[in-house]
Amino acid sequence: MMRNATISEQRVNIDGQRLLRRIEQLGNVGSIPGGGVCRLALTDADRVGRDLVVQWMRELELDVAVDAIGNVVATRRGLEDGPPVMTGSHIDTVRTGGRYDGNLGVLAGLEVVAALNDAGVMTRRPLAVAFFTNEEGARFQPDMMGSLVYVGASPLEQALATRGIDGATVAEELARIGYAGAAAVGKPKVHAYVELHVEQGPVLEEEGFVIGAVEGVQGISWTEFTIEGQSNHAGTTPMRLRRDAGYAATQIACYARRLAEEMGGNQVATVGSLTLSPNLVNVVSNRALMTVDLRNTEEGALQEAERKLFAYAEAAAATEGVLLARRTLARFSPVAFVPELVARVEAIAEELGLTVMRLPSGAGHDAQMLARICPACMIFVPSVGGISHNVKEFTEPADLVAGANVLLRLLLELAV
Numbered sequence: 115m116m117r118n119a120t121i122s123e124q125r126v127n128i129d130g131q132r133l134l135r136r137i138e139q140l141g142n143v144g145s146i147p148g149g150g151v152c153r154l155a156l157t158d159a160d161r162v163g164r165d166l167v168v169q170w171m172r173e174l175e176l177d178v179a180v181d182a183i184g185n186v187v188a189t190r191r192g193l194e195d196g197p198p199v200m201t202g203s204h205i206d207t208v209r210t211g212g213r214y215d216g217n218l219g220v221l222a223g224l225e226v227v228a229a230l231n232d233a234g235v236m237t238r239r240p241l242a243v244a245f246f247t248n249e250e251g252a253r254f255q256p257d258m259m260g261s262l263v264y265v266g267a268s269p270l271e272q273a274l275a276t277r278g279i280d281g282a283t284v285a286e287e288l289a290r291i292g293y294a295g296a297a298a299v300g301k302p303k304v305h306a307y308v309e310l311h312v313e314q315g316p317v318l319e320e321e322g323f324v325i326g327a328v329e330g331v332q333g334i335s336w337t338e339f340t341i342e343g344q345s346n347h348a349g350t351t352p353m354r355l356r357r358d359a360g361y362a363a364t365q366i367a368c369y370a371r372r373l374a375e376e377m378g379g380n381q382v383a384t385v386g387s388l389t390l391s392p393n394l395v396n397v398v399s400n401r402a403l404m405t406v407d408l409r410n411t412e413e414g415a416l417q418e419a420e421r422k423l424f425a426y427a428e429a430a431a432a433t434e435g436v437l438l439a440r441r442t443l444a445r446f447s448p449v450a451f452v453p454e455l456v457a458r459v460e461a462i463a464e465e466l467g468l469t470v471m472r473l474p475s476g477a478g479h480d481a482q483m484l485a486r487i488c489p490a491c492m493i494f495v496p497s498v499g500g501i502s503h504n505v506k507e508f509t510e511p512a513d514l515v516a517g518a519n520v521l522l523r524l525l526l527e528l529a530v
């Protein structure tokens with residue numbers, strides 16, 4: 115990617131206050147106590163958020179297309195036709211979401227369009243701003259579902275038939291909120307993809323940098339374990355006769371934590387969901403449903419972690435005399451972004467006088483899916499305290515605007 119400076123770069127400027135206002139406004143949709151947001155994918159709150167962003171897209175005179183999995187792609191014409199340069203992210207959140215995760219990338223993309231409109235600048239290539247359906251994977255698994263379908267890596271029908279943690283299917287919920295779109299999935303083809311996102315971890319802040327030139331995304335392995343034991347009386351059942359699903363589940367959860375600590379490096383393990391039945395104080399659990407989220411930047415290490423976890427789980431179940439079943443909810447190998455684009459993020463940040471460092475992404479992102487069909491990269495800005503998926507998620511306004519300025523410059527380079 116050769117640098118292609120043009121006079122337009124001097125005339126096009128991010129309006130930081132306008133960007134911050136939109137982040138605030140969208141953050142008020144599905145807001146929850148503590149300053150956070152709950153807009154689980156395809157809920158009414160997600161619909162309201164989608165409607166607001168689509169309204170802004172239309173006010174910016176973008177051509178808005180909704181595809182069959184609910185992805186929304188808004189395109190600004192270029193002087194020439196052809197595959198657009200795309201930016202974007204997601205606007206669905208986890209249950210205890212912050213107002214920047216995903217939202218920043220979409221709204222910074224709209225801010226780039228607004229800045230181009232203000233300056234009356236036309237880019238050679240079209241520019242597209244997208245938000246993808248169900249990036250979080252909190253209600254429907256896997257995560258990055260919309261972008262996975264967009265790049266053709268998951269069949270549309272399979273995604274539509276997916277039943278969420280509350281029993282509804284993706285197809286039902288898309289229809290219910292009015293986002294079962296008519297546009298063909300995977301259109302338009304994409305020339306290049308750049309995503310601005312908060313880091314969601316502690317690295318940039320701890321190391322004292324403003325911009326992250328993201329080298330890639332680590333591998334993700336989500337497994338659901340179903341454990342069937344025997345409910346029994348908590349008082350009368352001798353320990354030797356118990357088949358306690360809850361005990362087996364908690365052993366697996368503790369092992370997952372030990373495994374990550376013993377493996378070290380970038381290995382992480384999380385048991386985020388654990389439901390016991392009948393979940394009563396005086397009944398030995400007859401059923402446990404739990405998830406284990408394993409991640410590592412190295413594919414080989416991630417496979418080793420999976421092997422060890424599965425072997426331990428089977429042995430623990432056998433010892434306790436309970437039945438164990440497991441289901442893969444998501445499995446993505448690590449992804450490396452295009453070195454030339456990573457280098458451009460670094461160079462542009464330096465040209466703007468911003469401190470910049472390279473780092474991997476611990477979180478999954480739509481960019482890791484777009485990387486399957488076009489050159490892709492990401493720009494990070496710091497998360498205060500490294501907090502995310504938490505109502506206290508926060509990024510300094512100056513850093514949000516700095517990230518948008520790096521995004522603007524790189525998109526201009528790619529689109530002119």
Ligand code: HGY
Nearest residue numbers: 249250251257477478
């Ligand atoms: O799980 C993730 O990394 C992302 O937030 N979906």
Ligand code: MN
Nearest residue numbers: 215216249479
């Ligand atoms: Mn995100």
Ligand code: MN
Nearest residue numbers: 208215250503
């Ligand atoms: Mn997230």
